[in-house]
Amino acid sequence: MSWMARILAIDRRLIFVLVGLGTAIPLLRPVNLPITVTPRVEAAYQTIESLPAGSTVLISMDYEPDTMAELQPMSIAVLRHCFRRNLKVIVITLYPAGPGLVEPALRLAASAEGKERNKDYAFLGYKSGFQTVMIALGESIRQQFPVDFYKTPLDSIPILRGIDSYAKIDLVINLTASSAADYWIQFAASRYHKPLILGTTAVMATDYYPYLSSRQILGLVGGMKGAAEYEKRMDIFGDARRGMDAQSLVHVIIAALVILGNAALMMTRKAA
Amino acid sequence: MRSGPLVLTFLVGTTLIALFFIPHHNAQTINAKLLEWATVVYAFALILGSISLWNTHARKIRLKSDGWPYSIVTLVALVVVTALGVGQGVGEGTLVSRIYNMVNSPLASTMFALLAFFIASAAFRAFRARNVEATLLLVTAVLMMIGRVSIGEFIWKGFPGFTEWLLDVPNLAAKRAIAIGVGLGAVSIALKIILGIERGYLGRSR
Amino acid sequence: MSVVETWIAAFLTLCIFSFLYRDNPFYRFAEHLFVGVAAGYLLAVQYQNVILPNVWMPLTAGPHTPRSIVLALIPAVLGLLMLARVWERMTGPARWAIAFYVGIYSGIAVPGYLQGQIFAQLSDAAKPFAPGWGAVNSALVLLGLLTVLAYFFFSAPHRGIHGVGARIGIWFLMVAFGASFGYTVMARVSLLISRVQFLLRDWLHLIPTT
Numbered sequence: 001m002s003w004m005a006r007i008l009a010i011d012r013r014l015i016f017v018l019v020g021l022g023t024a025i026p027l028l029r030p031v032n033l034p035i036t037v038t039p040r041v042e043a044a045y046q047t048i049e050s051l052p053a054g055s056t057v058l059i060s061m062d063y064e065p066d067t068m069a070e071l072q073p074m075s076i077a078v079l080r081h082c083f084r085r086n087l088k089v090i091v092i093t094l095y096p097a098g099p100g101l102v103e104p105a106l107r108l109a110a111s112a113e114g115k116e117r118n119k120d121y122a123f124l125g126y127k128s129g130f131q132t133v134m135i136a137l138g139e140s141i142r143q144q145f146p147v148d149f150y151k152t153p154l155d156s157i158p159i160l161r162g163i164d165s166y167a168k169i170d171l172v173i174n175l176t177a178s179s180a181a182d183y184w185i186q187f188a189a190s191r192y193h194k195p196l197i198l199g200t201t202a203v204m205a206t207d208y209y210p211y212l213s214s215r216q217i218l219g220l221v222g223g224m225k226g227a228a229e230y231e232k233r234m235d236i237f238g239d240a241r242r243g244m245d246a247q248s249l250v251h252v253i254i255a256a257l258v259i260l261g262n263a264a265l266m267m268t269r270k271a272a
Numbered sequence: 273m274r275s276g277p278l279v280l281t282f283l284v285g286t287t288l289i290a291l292f293f294i295p296h297h298n299a300q301t302i303n304a305k306l307l308e309w310a311t312v313v314y315a316f317a318l319i320l321g322s323i324s325l326w327n328t329h330a331r332k333i334r335l336k337s338d339g340w341p342y343s344i345v346t347l348v349a350l351v352v353v354t355a356l357g358v359g360q361g362v363g364e365g366t367l368v369s370r371i372y373n374m375v376n377s378p379l380a381s382t383m384f385a386l387l388a389f390f391i392a393s394a395a396f397r398a399f400r401a402r403n404v405e406a407t408l409l410l411v412t413a414v415l416m417m418i419g420r421v422s423i424g425e426f427i428w429k430g431f432p433g434f435t436e437w438l439l440d441v442p443n444l445a446a447k448r449a450i451a452i453g454v455g456l457g458a459v460s461i462a463l464k465i466i467l468g469i470e471r472g473y474l475g476r477s478r
Numbered sequence: 479m480s481v482v483e484t485w486i487a488a489f490l491t492l493c494i495f496s497f498l499y500r501d502n503p504f505y506r507f508a509e510h511l512f513v514g515v516a517a518g519y520l521l522a523v524q525y526q527n528v529i530l531p532n533v534w535m536p537l538t539a540g541p542h543t544p545r546s547i548v549l550a551l552i553p554a555v556l557g558l559l560m561l562a563r564v565w566e567r568m569t570g571p572a573r574w575a576i577a578f579y580v581g582i583y584s585g586i587a588v589p590g591y592l593q594g595q596i597f598a599q600l601s602d603a604a605k606p607f608a609p610g611w612g613a614v615n616s617a618l619v620l621l622g623l624l625t626v627l628a629y630f631f632f633s634a635p636h637r638g639i640h641g642v643g644a645r646i647g648i649w650f651l652m653v654a655f656g657a658s659f660g661y662t663v664m665a666r667v668s669l670l671i672s673r674v675q676f677l678l679r680d681w682l683h684l685i686p687t688t
Contacts, residue, residue: 008397016393016498018392019389020389020674023388023671027671027674027675033422033423034426035422036425036432038432038436039436064380065377065380065381066380066381066383069381069385069668069672070665070669096519096520096524096527097372097516097520099364100376125527128311128314129314131307131586132308132311135303135304135586136307139303140304144304146531150363185594186591186595187594190593190598202665203658203665205661206439206657206658207447207451207658209439209440210444210447210448210451210599210602213444214598214599215602216594222661223664223665224664224671225664239672239675242675243671245422247421247664247668248421250392250667250671251417251418251423251663251667252423253392254391254392254417254667255414255417255418258395258399258410258414259414260396261395261396261397276574276577277574277577280577281578281580282581283581284577284581284582284585285581285582285585286585288582288584289588293589305549307586308532309552309553310578310579312529312532312554313560313575314528314579315525315529315557316560316561316575318521318524319524320560320563320564322517322520325513342509343510345507346510346511346514348514349510349514350514350518353514353517353518353519353521353522354522356522357518357522357525358525358526362519362522362523370483371515372515373479373483374483374487375512375515376519378490378491378676379490379494380516381672381673382490382491382495382673383512384666385494385666385669385670385672385673386495387669388666388667388669388670389498391662391666404649405652406652408652409655409656409659410656412652412655412657412659413659413660413663415656416657416659416661416664417663417664421664437615440615441619442653443653443654443657443658445618445621445623446650446653446654448599448622448623449623449627449647450654451599452596452623452627453627453630455591455592455599456596458587459588459596461584462584462587462588462591465581465584466581473580475569475573
């Protein structure tokens, strides 16, 4: 067997070892490659930055543990930005396993920026049914969420005084790994004309460029790379930035494998 | 036996469409109430799913099928977490919340993390430039993989800008066409369901 | 997380990773445990967040006017009809619950997709080209949109002008799918990085916490 044919026949577990080492080594010995903030992430940043202090932001964190690697650092960075801008933050989640991720993110961001629950932000908890909640928020937040996640009636939460629907919300941010993004676009942005920013997993990010063009969304943060860019913009060194060296190396490994596989196949065919 | 449910689908569907166009407070209150009822039905559907899960694994245990001891693990976990969640709640500090962080969260993330290994292996073995179209896909994928991470800018300063152009022009065009196609398909299926032309969701008639 | 919880999470993570060598009892144990815990958690959350506030509380602690009772009973009855599917002969009555649910989401879909997706995207596609060199990009976007739509039109054979358009559409699609694939690789690698970060930092303390 020629050496090219041998390459094509290697045990896939060797590839697994290569990918594993490519991930672990940069984490143990970081190089801190520079990160450039791309225009779409900058647009998301500027949308929040341009809000006057005291504006109200509704953040829907719609993801579960399987995608937290990409979305949790993004959520923390966005929350910290909102807190730094002294915006009133209302957080909900439309995923049943969401509260387990939202609470730690809120706690971390709030303690880093010196913010207090009920005074600077409120977490209303989980509600089932994407479109149900998005449409109902157009009428009354209190009907959907009579109490917050900690069972406090909304009327006794200072930050929520006078806020009961989209009418009083200045920006909607959706951080999601699912079709919830489509529904936020359909309802919050198109029907209720609310400014909307999306944070999505990398898998989904390419699908939302048409909505950027049509200005249905004003900014897009995609995947762990997008989260790293946002952290860079915020001057935070979070998990996303820490992972970028490993991301680069593993991408190079996979690209090299693709090129090698094609080169080996071409040379094997030529020899045949 | 099916005409009643078909009429219900028609009435509910047309009502929801009509309510979209009526901004009056009372109409939107009815809208919200109907949607709230739908979420209750969904919650019961999840209970149905859990009953089905129980039945599947209970049958495996009863018949001592291949892997039946693992089914005991599933059923015990299902019962314990449900009982704790119903009794104590699921908020921060509860036992369910700690089980979630200790078990559910790492298992879910790791299941998906496995895909990184398999995608690397599959890319090496199967990603072949066999024709013009496949070559275009392969080249774009490699350019994206390198150009969108830090090392891309290291290799060539213009890489991020070029990949941004790929996303903003050809990708946007194709994804817009797909979005329009998906939208037309969704509207067409929804109308067929409301008008009773599409009846598959009701199951087989007896 | 406490030390014990971290060790349990690390053990379960390694159980799943052991599948990379081959299928084994540790992986199968972790897989079955995940299914049970996830299903139980989902049930508990639905009970606490949907059934309790929307069905149980209105029926037991509510104002008990005829109107409020009827409004609370309707979803309860629909929900129980849905549950009735467990029994084969209750499939008929269960159809009412399914019909209601499907009717709701079909009704939402029509105006939602029309306004939020079709009209908005067609409107953006029909706008004037950008000035200067941007016009080239605008023209390419329009060309891509029309040719991809031509490709997806299967009611006529892809011959002649239609065939040429469809061919160009396929090229645009390949670029878009290549971009999606590149981003998919990025997503999967990100998930792996996160798990390795957990193992090296939170479990083995080989990476500093801050």
